Each structure stands twice: as C-alpha cells, then as structure tokens.
Amino acid sequence: MTATTTDRNRTEPALPVARGPISAALIATLAAPHEPSPDVSQVQEADPYGDDLQVALYTLYEMHYRGFAGVAEDREWDPELMPLRRALEERFLGALRADVPGRDVDTVFGGLLLESDDHRDGVAHYLEHEGEVGQIREYAALRSLYHLKEADPHVWVIPRLRGRAKAGMAAVEYDEFGAGRAENVHARLFAELMADLGLETRYGHYLDAAPAPALAVVNVMTLFGLRRALRGALVGHFACVEVTSSPGSRRLAAAMRRTGAGPAAERFYTEHVEADAVHEQVVRREVIGGLLADEPHLEADVAFGADVTVFLENRLAAHLLKAWRAGKPALLRRPTDDGSPTQAGRPCPSGRPEA
Known part of the structure; x- marks a missing residue:
C-alpha cells in the first residue's frame, strides 16, 4: 500500500484501497468514524476467496498488529465492527470447511x-x-x-x-x-x-x-x-x-x-x-x-x-x-510501477503446498 512520504519513520501503514462494496464501506468508516458501520448483509453474497472479502478481513485483522495511520487504536475491538468481522470470518471459514475434506x-x-x-x-x-x-x-x-x-x-x-x-x-x-x-x-x-x-x-x-x-x-x-x-x-x-x-x-x-x-x-x-x-x-x-x-x-x-x-x-x-x-505480472501492480490488475488463478489439486 502507499504510505505518505513526509514521515519516513512512521510505523503504521496507510489504509488500503478498497476492492468492492464491503471493503469500501469498512475503509470509509475507519477513515471517518462518523460514517455508518458496514452492512453485513452483503457478506453472504461475496466470493469467500475474492478481493473484496479478503481486503476487508485483512484490514480488520491488521488492527491487531500495527493498525493504520489516522485510525484510533481503540477501534481494534470496536463493537460496531465485530458483526462484520464475524460475518466475514464465517463466510471464509465456511468455504474452507466445504472445500477441504x-x-x-x-x-x-x-x-x-x-x-x-x-x-x-x-x-x-x-x-x-x-x-x-x-x-x-x-x-x-x-x-x-x-x-x-x-x-x-x-x-x-x-x-x-x-x-x-x-x-x-x-x-x-x-x-x-x-x-x-x-x-x-x-x-x-x-x-x-x-x-x-x-x-x-x-x-x-x-x-x-x-x-x-x-x-x-x-x-x-x-x-x-x-x-x-x-x-x-x-x-x-x-x-x-x-x-x-x-x-x-x-x-x-x-x-x-x-x-x-x-x-x-x-x-x-x-x-x-x-x-x-x-x-x-x-x-x-x-x-x-x-x-x-x-x-x-x-x-x-x-x-x-x-x-x-x-x-x-x-x-x-x-x-x-x-x-x-504467460509473461505477465502476478501482482496487481509491479513493485516499481502501477500496472494493470491480473486475474487470480484457479486452485491446484490438494496435496503438498507448491509455494
């Protein structure tokens, strides 16, 4: 993600860029606490392995590590955000239980x-x-x-x-x-x-x-x-x-x-x-x-x-x-540029991790 360049010693990263309606609503409420809490009803329709859900979950989880610049530390356990986190977790965990025998x-x-x-x-x-x-x-x-x-x-x-x-x-x-x-x-x-x-x-x-x-x-x-x-x-x-x-x-x-x-x-x-x-x-x-x-x-x-x-x-x-x-970048942008997004690959067969 991109952090401001005026303070090279800061330890908190900047909030990420949203990749869908769930992550957009979450990031908006973290950036401006007066914004309404995200609507959890959208989670059940989200791809459990997709960008929107995974960015939202990563953002909530990062509050337990370094947090984000401009976001109050006590929002780590903000009760208004806990329903969203639980819904995201259950959607992700439910998919894993279904896909992993x-x-x-x-x-x-x-x-x-x-x-x-x-x-x-x-x-x-x-x-x-x-x-x-x-x-x-x-x-x-x-x-x-x-x-x-x-x-x-x-x-x-x-x-x-x-x-x-x-x-x-x-x-x-x-x-x-x-x-x-x-x-x-x-x-x-x-x-x-x-x-x-x-x-x-x-x-x-x-x-x-x-x-x-x-x-x-x-x-x-x-x-x-x-x-x-x-x-x-x-x-x-x-x-x-x-x-x-x-x-x-x-x-x-x-x-x-x-x-x-x-x-x-x-x-x-x-x-x-x-x-x-x-x-x-x-x-x-x-x-x-x-x-x-x-x-x-x-x-x-x-x-x-x-x-x-x-x-x-x-x-x-x-x-x-x-x-x-295919000769294409695997990241959404290369480490040195702002290239176009790439598409996620399909799952490999289960067995030993290949990375």
Whole structure:
C-alpha cells in the first residue's frame, strides 16, 4: 500500500484501497468514524476467496498488529465492527470447511513428510530454475505481508497450550524471533532480503499490490490465531509450514544465488533451511504430540489446519505460475510501477503446498 512520504519513520501503514462494496464501506468508516458501520448483509453474497472479502478481513485483522495511520487504536475491538468481522470470518471459514475434506493427522503429515525434495510443479522450483529477477522481486513483495510480521500470528496459541505443546511452541517461536538477538529476528532478515532486491521495506507497503490468493494465505493465520476454538487448526497450520519449509527454502536460496540477488536475500532462506529442519521435529513430536496427548479431540482440527494451508498455498501457486508462464505480472501492480490488475488463478489439486 502507499504510505505518505513526509514521515519516513512512521510505523503504521496507510489504509488500503478498497476492492468492492464491503471493503469500501469498512475503509470509509475507519477513515471517518462518523460514517455508518458496514452492512453485513452483503457478506453472504461475496466470493469467500475474492478481493473484496479478503481486503476487508485483512484490514480488520491488521488492527491487531500495527493498525493504520489516522485510525484510533481503540477501534481494534470496536463493537460496531465485530458483526462484520464475524460475518466475514464465517463466510471464509465456511468455504474452507466445504472445500477441504476432513482427514486424520497421520495421513496429512505422512504425505507431507514423504514428499521428495524434487517437487517440480511449485513456485520455489520455478524460481530456482527459470525465475527472472523481476519475478523474484514480485514474490518477495507478496510474501512481505507475512514475513515482515513472521511468527506473530502463531504467538496467540501459546497461552492456549500447556505442557509439552506449550514448551515446544515457545522454543520454536524463540528461534523465529532471533533467539534473543534483534539482528536475527526473521522479520528483520526478510527486510534485509527486500533491501537486497531493491524493494521498499516498510511494513504493509505492498498490500495494494497483493492479489486475493495472497491475502487469504495471511488472513487464515490470524483467523485461527484469534479464535481459541481453532487452536488446533493454528497448530496444524504452523506444523505444515515448518514441515514443508526446509526443501522450499533450499530451492529459494539457490534462486537467490543464481540471480545474484545479494547475500542478505540468500541468507534469509539459508537460515530457514537449517532452522526449519530442526523445527519440523519439535513441532511434529512435541507441539502436535503434546497437544493431542492433552486434547485428543482436536485431531481433526490439527489436520484441517494443515490441509487448509496446503489448499490456500496451492491456490496462490496457481495464480503466480499462470501469470509468470504467460509473461505477465502476478501482482496487481509491479513493485516499481502501477500496472494493470491480473486475474487470480484457479486452485491446484490438494496435496503438498507448491509455494
């Protein structure tokens, strides 16, 4: 998104550009509190994976992170906005439950763990072997919506766990936040990656460039994080990310070397190759194992969280690869210009996440 250029030290991004009637009404009421609250009746007709709903949900969720310039901090829990948030969440969550079949934990993670590193249909493999610098910059701009707050959504689950699960989750999060060293916080490492690629490192800067499939990937983390009832799904999501991260990060590190992106760009992914190989074991054995030992009834939720991660990542991968293979930008605008919007791709088959 575009922030004002007069204050380079501000930490709050500007409100995003609306992409439909729901997001337009929400942004209007956040910008001018005297505006009426958005009409929730429109939500049931909205595409649950579409731009309007995902921008509106992202905007509401961002109030729990950095907020927005010019929006009062106490609007984070404004009771007049809660009906809209609940309606948006239920529409999104209802679609996910309909589109992602129920499975058991062993089936889900058995497939993920057995997957070969030689995964030739994903974004990481494409960038490693074919990706151009412009496509790598697009990918980094898009991923910045999460990586500049990396691990933050998952912290919400820690107070909801106990014993082995809590200890294991805290250990992994400690590494994500730099193991006590500010210069090693993963969000900071990603900002350095972006600087190597000549991208703007300001938090939230590329929101208006991100297509709906990218917003859905980020939104689902906060959806799971803010609902105690979905703590099992958040653990499943986190575990899926950690289990699948190391092979993809290895390919992305190779892509950075091949294109000469820079040492900080390569370091970010190299760090994840090493760290996530260890995290995979801790999350699988201690976090999931500990949670299900304490609360075995959450097994279906853990599996659901992992399968949702795969489903949404594959929708995003489909969008990116369709655009890149057609020689078109994958973002609504390139990091350096104001190009025309592109169309979202269709979902990939379920399986392992392809990004």
